[in-house]
Amino acid sequence: MTKTNHDAPSGNERSLSGHDAPQRGPSRRSILQMAGGAASLAAAPAAIAQPASSEGPPTAPTTRVRLVVNGSARDLKIDPRQSILDVLRETLDLTGTKKGCNQGACGACTVLVNGRRVTSCLTLAVMHDGAEITTIEGLARGDELHPLQAAFIEHDGFQCGFCTPGQIMSGVACIAEGHATSPEQIQFWMSGNICRCAAYPGIVAAVADAAGRT
Amino acid sequence: MLPFSFEKVRTEQDAIRAAAAGARYIAGGTTLIDLMRDEVERPERLVDINALPMADIRADGADLVIGALARMSDVAAHRETKRLQPLIAESLIEGASPQLRNMASMGGNLLQRVRCPYFRMLDAACNKRDPGSGCSAIDGLNAGHAILGTSNHCVATHPSDVAVALVALGATMRVRGPQGERAFPVEELFRLPGDTPHLEHTLHPGELIVEIRVPGGPYARQARYLKVRDRASYEFALVSAAVALETEGDTIRQARVAVGGVGTRPWRMRAVEEALRGKPVGRDTFTAAAHLALEGTRPLSHNHYKVELLPRTIVRALEMAGGTA
Structure with missing residues (x-):
C-alpha cells in the first residue's frame, strides 16, 4: 500500500503574505512552503483517495x-x-x-x-x-514578551532554537505547577524537553529566574 | 498512519459494546498513537473513553481507589495518594515525563506495550508483533531486556513503574465487560510470554479497566521506589525496586518487594519478602534476602549486569525504606 502523507491535508496553498518578513521578499519559511506545496500537489490524488480495498475501515x-x-x-x-x-x-x-x-x-x-x-x-x-x-x-501580549520568553533571552537559554518553543511552554507549566523551586527540581521537571545544543544551564537559569518573578 | 473510524462514547455500555465489536479503547493515547503512526498497531476502530466518569481518586477507609482514567500526574499529586500510598506517588513521578504523565491514564499505563526496539521495527522479526516470526532480541541488542520470566519467544520487559508498586502492594483491579464485572489482583493482569508473547494480558475481549484499589497496610508509609537507569530522569528502568516495610523497633514484621526492568512482567519477590520477616533491619539482613531475587534468572548475551544490579537495587531500596540509606 502506498504510504501517503496525511499530515498535510491543507496548508499547502498558503500565500507568501502573512509571515515573518513579508516586506522583504519571500522568507525561508515561505520558500519551504512553496516547495512543500509543489511536492504535495503531485501527491494530492493519493492523499485524497479513499482506501482502495472495499473491506477497508469506514473513514x-x-x-x-x-x-x-x-x-x-x-x-x-x-x-x-x-x-x-x-x-x-x-x-x-x-x-x-x-x-x-x-x-x-x-x-x-x-x-x-x-x-x-x-x-x-x-x-x-x-x-x-x-x-x-x-x-x-x-504567550506574548502584543510586543511584550512573556516573562519566561524574556528570561530565555537574558540567560541564553538556547543555541539553535529548535527546542525553545517546547522548552518555554514546558517551563511555563513547570512554574505554574510549583515545580520550579530549585535548580534540581527544575532539571527533574523539565526533563521531558531535550536540547541537543545542551543549553540546559541557561534553560534552568531562565526558568528559575522567571519563577522568582511570578 | 492507516485510516480508522473514530467514535467518542458517553456511557460505559456504549464503550463496551463498541469494544466487544472489535474497537480499541483510547484514553491518553501515548502508547497507541505512537504505535499506530509506526503501523505496529493497526486498529480499524477507535473508541474514545475519556468522557466516561472514571477519573476519580479517593480514599475508601485505608484503601486508595484510583479511577482507570485518572492521569498519572493527577494520581501522583493527589492528597490521598500522598497520605495513604506515597509509594504510588513516587513510582509515578519516576515514570515518563511531566507532559506524558499529564496525558497517560492509569489503565493505559498498565496496558502499555513493550519498549523492545525490535517490536516497533517492522522489518525485524518479533513474535509479539508478528506471531511466529521469531525474536530478534534473543541474539540481538538485549542489554535492556528481561532476565526473569523470559521464553525462547520473547524477552521484553514490562515498562511500567507504577505497576511494580501496585504489584508490591497487592493492588486489585475492577474491570467490566460484555460478561459483567470482575475484580482480580493487578499481578494477574500480566501474562508471561511463553509461546504466545502476543497475548500480554488476561482481559477478555471488550473488557474495560474501571478502577484500581490499593489496600492499606501497616507498611504503606514506610515504602520507597528506586529506579536505576541510564539517565537521572525520563528513562526506562534498567532495574527498579518497590519495597515496603513494617517494622517494630529494629525488627521487620513484614515486607513487600517487587521489581521492574528485569521481568517480562512486574515481578513480586515473595522469597525475598519471606526472608526479611522477623529479621533485624540492616544491611546484612537486606543483602541475604535480596540474594534470593536471583533464583530463576536467565541473563542474555548483553544483560549479565542485571544479575549484579538486581540484588543491589533491592538492598538500596530497603535501606531507603528502612531509614538506613
Missing part, C-alpha cells in the same frame, strides 16, 4: 472539531489522524510549535491543553473538541 475524510487556540475559537475540518501538532502547524499555520521526534520523546511539540503541558504529537486533535490550547504564539 470520514473530514471530522469537525472546535479548538480554542490562543484565545480564538477555530472551527475546523480535520482528518481524525491529525495530531494536535499537525493541526497547529499544517491547518492553522502556527509553526512555532516544532515537530522533533514525533513520538513523544523530545518535548519540542509541547503546548498547553486546558492549561496542562502535553506533547501535542501524541494526541489526536479529534479527541479534544472544545479544548483550549496555548502555543508559543499565544
Whole structure:
C-alpha cells in the first residue's frame, strides 16, 4: 500500500503574505512552503483517495472539531489522524510549535491543553473538541514578551532554537505547577524537553529566574 | 498512519459494546498513537473513553481507589495518594515525563506495550508483533531486556513503574465487560510470554479497566521506589525496586518487594519478602534476602549486569525504606 502523507491535508496553498518578513521578499519559511506545496500537489490524488480495498475501515475524510487556540475559537475540518501538532502547524499555520521526534520523546511539540503541558504529537486533535490550547504564539501580549520568553533571552537559554518553543511552554507549566523551586527540581521537571545544543544551564537559569518573578 | 473510524462514547455500555465489536479503547493515547503512526498497531476502530466518569481518586477507609482514567500526574499529586500510598506517588513521578504523565491514564499505563526496539521495527522479526516470526532480541541488542520470566519467544520487559508498586502492594483491579464485572489482583493482569508473547494480558475481549484499589497496610508509609537507569530522569528502568516495610523497633514484621526492568512482567519477590520477616533491619539482613531475587534468572548475551544490579537495587531500596540509606 502506498504510504501517503496525511499530515498535510491543507496548508499547502498558503500565500507568501502573512509571515515573518513579508516586506522583504519571500522568507525561508515561505520558500519551504512553496516547495512543500509543489511536492504535495503531485501527491494530492493519493492523499485524497479513499482506501482502495472495499473491506477497508469506514473513514470520514473530514471530522469537525472546535479548538480554542490562543484565545480564538477555530472551527475546523480535520482528518481524525491529525495530531494536535499537525493541526497547529499544517491547518492553522502556527509553526512555532516544532515537530522533533514525533513520538513523544523530545518535548519540542509541547503546548498547553486546558492549561496542562502535553506533547501535542501524541494526541489526536479529534479527541479534544472544545479544548483550549496555548502555543508559543499565544504567550506574548502584543510586543511584550512573556516573562519566561524574556528570561530565555537574558540567560541564553538556547543555541539553535529548535527546542525553545517546547522548552518555554514546558517551563511555563513547570512554574505554574510549583515545580520550579530549585535548580534540581527544575532539571527533574523539565526533563521531558531535550536540547541537543545542551543549553540546559541557561534553560534552568531562565526558568528559575522567571519563577522568582511570578 | 492507516485510516480508522473514530467514535467518542458517553456511557460505559456504549464503550463496551463498541469494544466487544472489535474497537480499541483510547484514553491518553501515548502508547497507541505512537504505535499506530509506526503501523505496529493497526486498529480499524477507535473508541474514545475519556468522557466516561472514571477519573476519580479517593480514599475508601485505608484503601486508595484510583479511577482507570485518572492521569498519572493527577494520581501522583493527589492528597490521598500522598497520605495513604506515597509509594504510588513516587513510582509515578519516576515514570515518563511531566507532559506524558499529564496525558497517560492509569489503565493505559498498565496496558502499555513493550519498549523492545525490535517490536516497533517492522522489518525485524518479533513474535509479539508478528506471531511466529521469531525474536530478534534473543541474539540481538538485549542489554535492556528481561532476565526473569523470559521464553525462547520473547524477552521484553514490562515498562511500567507504577505497576511494580501496585504489584508490591497487592493492588486489585475492577474491570467490566460484555460478561459483567470482575475484580482480580493487578499481578494477574500480566501474562508471561511463553509461546504466545502476543497475548500480554488476561482481559477478555471488550473488557474495560474501571478502577484500581490499593489496600492499606501497616507498611504503606514506610515504602520507597528506586529506579536505576541510564539517565537521572525520563528513562526506562534498567532495574527498579518497590519495597515496603513494617517494622517494630529494629525488627521487620513484614515486607513487600517487587521489581521492574528485569521481568517480562512486574515481578513480586515473595522469597525475598519471606526472608526479611522477623529479621533485624540492616544491611546484612537486606543483602541475604535480596540474594534470593536471583533464583530463576536467565541473563542474555548483553544483560549479565542485571544479575549484579538486581540484588543491589533491592538492598538500596530497603535501606531507603528502612531509614538506613
